[in-house]
Amino acid sequence: MTRVLLRGSAAAFLLLATVLVGWRILKPAEVLATSKTPYPPLVVSAPGVLGRINVAPLIIEDRLRVYAAKHQVRADEPVYGKSVYTTRWSLRRWPEQLSGVVAAGPTVITRWSDGALVALDGRTGRIAWRAEAGAGPGYAGHRTGAATVWDPPGLRIAAGAVVVTVDHQIWAYDVSTGAERWRVTAPAGCADGFTTAGGAYVCATGAYDLATGKAVPGWPAGPFVPAGCAVARSGCAGFRDGASRGWLADAPAPRRSPALDRPESTIAAGLVVSAGNGVVTAYREDGSTLWTWSGQARLLGGVTGRVLLLTPDHYLVGLDVRDGRARYRFRLAYRKEDDLWDLGGLMVSEHYVAIERRRKGGPDDPDSPIYYYTTDTVLLVAL
Numbered sequence: 164m165t166r167v168l169l170r171g172s173a174a175a176f177l178l179l180a181t182v183l184v185g186w187r188i189l190k191p192a193e194v195l196a197t198s199k200t201p202y203p204p205l206v207v208s209a210p211g212v213l214g215r216i217n218v219a220p221l222i223i224e225d226r227l228r229v230y231a232a233k234h235q236v237r238a239d240e241p242v243y244g245k246s247v248y249t250t251r252w253s254l255r256r257w258p259e260q261l262s263g264v265v266a267a268g269p270t271v272i273t274r275w276s277d278g279a280l281v282a283l284d285g286r287t288g289r290i291a292w293r294a295e296a297g298a299g300p301g302y303a304g305h306r307t308g309a310a311t312v313w314d315p316p317g318l319r320i321a322a323g324a325v326v327v328t329v330d331h332q333i334w335a336y337d338v339s340t341g342a343e344r345w346r347v348t349a350p351a352g353c354a355d356g357f358t359t360a361g362g363a364y365v366c367a368t369g370a371y372d373l374a375t376g377k378a379v380p381g382w383p384a385g386p387f388v389p390a391g392c393a394v395a396r397s398g399c400a401g402f403r404d405g406a407s408r409g410w411l412a413d414a415p416a417p418r419r420s421p422a423l424d425r426p427e428s429t430i431a432a433g434l435v436v437s438a439g440n441g442v443v444t445a446y447r448e449d450g451s452t453l454w455t456w457s458g459q460a461r462l463l464g465g466v467t468g469r470v471l472l473l474t475p476d477h478y479l480v481g482l483d484v485r486d487g488r489a490r491y492r493f494r495l496a497y498r499k500e501d502d503l504w505d506l507g508g509l510m511v512s513e514h515y516v517a518i519e520r521r522r523k524g525g526p527d528d529p530d531s532p533i534y535y536y537t538t539d540t541v542l543l544v545a546l
Contacts, residue, residue: 194255197288202226202269203240207514208545210481210491214245215539219309219519221394222512223266223285227251231261231308236273238285242515243545252288254281262299263315265325265395267338272325274299274318280327282341292341297329305529307541309508309519313394320397321358322373328354333364335373345376357389357396359412365389365402372415383410383417390423391430391464394510400430409435411448422446432465432484443472445487454487464511466546471511477502479516479544495542504536511546518542 203226220228222242229238230247237253260276269285280294299318304311317328324344327334333353335344349366356366363370363379367386370379383404390409391400401411401423409423411430420435422428428437434453435446443456460472460480469481469490477495482488495518496502507519520536528534 192255192257194253194257195288195290196250196253198252199287200251202286203242205514206241206243208243210545211493212495212497213243213515213543213545215497215537216247216541216543217307217539218247219304219307219312219508219541220510220517220543221264221266221271221312222510222515222517223271224269225512225514227285229264229266229271229285229312231264231302231304231311233260233302233304234258236261236264236271236283238271238288243543245543246539252283254283254288254290256281260302261304261311262302263318263395264312265315265318265320265397267320267323267325270338272318272320272338274315274327276301280325280336280341282338294336294341294343296327296334296336297332299327299329306535307519309541313508313510315395317355319356319358319364319395321360321364322362324373326358326364326373328356330354333371333376335364335376344374347371347376352386357387357392357399357402359402359417360398360400361412361414361417363412363415365399365412379415381416383408390428400433401435420448420450422450429462429464431462431470432468434465434470434484436462436465436470438462438472443470443482443487445470445484456482456487456489461506463509463516466511466513469546471516471546473506477504481546495544497539497542500537507535507540514546516544516546518544 218230227238235255238251239248262274265272271283271285273281276299278298282291284291319326323338324335331348334346350368353366362373370382385405388403389399409420410417411420422435425437427439437444445453447453460474463471472480481491483490503523504520505523507521509518520540522536525533
């Protein structure tokens with residue numbers, strides 16, 4: 164009888180211990196790990212392929228890489244590292260899911276499924292401020308996290324403000340303090356717009372001043388197609404309106420740009436550039452041709468002094484903005500990789516670019532095991 168009681172007591176103790184361990188692991192919790200090491204210096208690498216990793220980085224000031232996971236945001240360094248390195252700082256919130264991440268300077272703003280906005284100092288990982296907005300969507304970054312850090316739904320940034328949208332509600336918060344600037348109830352179709360370099364939030368029904376939340380008068384009619392945007396469809400340099408007319412948006416009031424009327428055109432390195440029929444053409448502001456470059460290519464964007472192209476055989480070409488001459492050209496492959504991939508997402512910073520590669524001819528389902536080109540599907544490139 165005593166043995167039976169002892170065995171029963173031991174079983175009860177083990178069950179209780181298991182429950183306690185499970186509770187400690189699964190209970191709602193926020194875990195923050197910060198860094199005391201100096202902020203990494205800016206290092207400019209020679210143009211070329213640096214390495215490949217399995218997650219998509221949000222590049223912060225060309226010094227840090229920030230990654231998204233379902234319940235965590237974390238950072239590593241250096242930007243030019245050929246693989247993922249030891250985490251510099253991280254924030255984990257369980258069971259909340261990470262909806263999106265944006266950044267302005269060293270400030271990293273995270274949005275979560277419970278509506279929390281948590282801003283982190285990218286230099287240390289410490290929390291800079293918190294705010295509350297409407298509940299965000301669940302994690303949709305799939306294996307690489309690219310959609311969460313490069314195109315987060317309902318999360319935009321520009322002109323010192325971060326904009327959050329949920330259904331008909333739009334909130335704007337100050338990036339430096341987290342103070343709410345304004346909130347408005349918008350018409351249907353305004354939940355996932357873009358911001359302009361001139362300081363407006365633009366959606367299908369119009370534009371709102373990022374400083375005041377008031378509708379911008381005299382704005383053309385939508386729907387709109389943004390052009391020349393930074394990551395997260397933010398700080399866009401221009402757009403086309405509902406009549407397919409091009410506009411420059413680097414000032415509070417947009418200005419007509421007939422060169423941007425062309426559907427294959429965009430804005431890169433301060434120029435309106437189009438690519439079609441085997442010719443890349445850059446235009447002056449009056450619409451006249453500045454220069455041309457012969458060759459099939461896709462426009463990837465621009466950095467200071469360079470327009471970036473992707474050729475069909477997967478070479479990256481950097482054209483000088485002054486005369487259109489190629490200043491560098493190199494194959495987008497790590498060591499002996501083949502080129503059987505299609506372009507997925509990408510992020511262009513001032514000195515680096517990260518490219519998410521999809522398997523050529525693969526399925527459209529990101530959760531498929533053969534959706535991505537390789538396990539380490541994100542290519543890291545210096546410009």
